[in-house]
Amino acid sequence: MVQIQGPGVYLQERKRMLTISKNELALRNGQDRPDIWIAFEGKIYDLGKSRLWKNGRHYEHWAGQDLTEELKKAPHTAKVFDKFKPIGYLK
Numbered sequence: 001m002v003q004i005q006g007p008g009v010y011l012q013e014r015k016r017m018l019t020i021s022k023n024e025l026a027l028r029n030g031q032d033r034p035d036i037w038i039a040f041e042g043k044i045y046d047l048g049k050s051r052l053w054k055n056g057r058h059y060e061h062w063a064g065q066d067l068t069e070e071l072k073k074a075p076h077t078a079k080v081f082d083k084f085k086p087i088g089y090l091k
């Protein structure tokens with residue numbers, strides 16, 4: 001759980017986070033680049049360590065995109081993100 005201790009701490013946290021555009025994210029699909037990143041609810045997650053996202057593919061889905069809407073059709077909830085710390089924000 002993230003604990004926000006004060007506005008200064010929150011700003012520091014944000015500074016270390018990336019802000020990337022949809023086009024930049026599109027290259028991180030595990031094919032064009034080794035990075036396997038996805039956007040979910042405005043945040044960017046690095047799924048490179050997941051064996052379920054090998055080469056950027058997860059069942060019928062590909063990394064490098066905003067998959068917020070697609071999660072609604074998934075057999076699981078957003079709980080699957082609990083063990084991943086976001087690395088940034090989608091512009």
Ligand code: HEM
Nearest residue numbers: 040050051052059060061067068070071074075076080081
């Ligand atoms: C056809 C649709 C999908 C299927 C069949 C599917 C299936 C699965 C299964 C079986 C797991 C294993 C853990 C669990 O069930 O709790 C999993 C994990 C996960 N899924 Fe999906 N999923 C789908 C769509 C999505 C979408 C759209 C996203 C992103 C928004 C997503 C993100 C994840 C993540 C982050 C994990 C955790 C990976 C890990 O712990 O290594 N899934 N999924």
